[in-house]
Amino acid sequence: PKIKLYDYAYLERCAKVISTQPFENGDMTVNPNTAEVVFNFDKKLDGVRYFFGPKQNTTFDYPKVISVTFSNDNKTVLMKVQMKPNTQYEINVIGRMMRTYDGYSVQDYSLTFKTGDN
Numbered sequence: 001p002k003i004k005l006y007d008y009a010y011l012e013r014c015a016k017v018i019s020t021q022p023f024e025n026g027d028m029t030v031n032p033n034t035a036e037v038v039f040n041f042d043k044k045l046d047g048v049r050y051f052f053g054p055k056q057n058t059t060f061d062y063p064k065v066i067s068v069t070f071s072n073d074n075k076t077v078l079m080k081v082q083m084k085p086n087t088q089y090e091i092n093v094i095g096r097m098m099r100t101y102d103g104y105s106v107q108d109y110s111l112t113f114k115t116g117d118n
């Protein structure tokens with residue numbers, strides 16, 4: 001009967017995406033020459049594990065990822081990318097594959113956006 005309390009307590013300890021840069025979730029006018037997508041988290045990550053990917057059975061594209069690095073005391077993940085103009089993209093944070101510095105998961109997150117003309 002207390003499972004919802006335990007779920008809530010666990011989720012409160014998990015890290016979550018608090019912002020993205022240089023554009024927000026749902027932006028439909030992203031510059032296709034954008035070379036980096038930044039994910040800011042509310043808690044420090046372990047600095048080792050990360051997992052971003054496309055959803056299965058989606059019509060959205062996934063940008064070409066050049067590199068992924070941690071910064072800001074492991075509270076930020078920098079994803080170097082290449083993108084095409086006029087393309088709908090989705091980047092998913094697969095939380096169960098990532099960890100905070102104290103061993104908790106990261107909450108799943110979907111970043112959807114569309115690039116404009118060149």
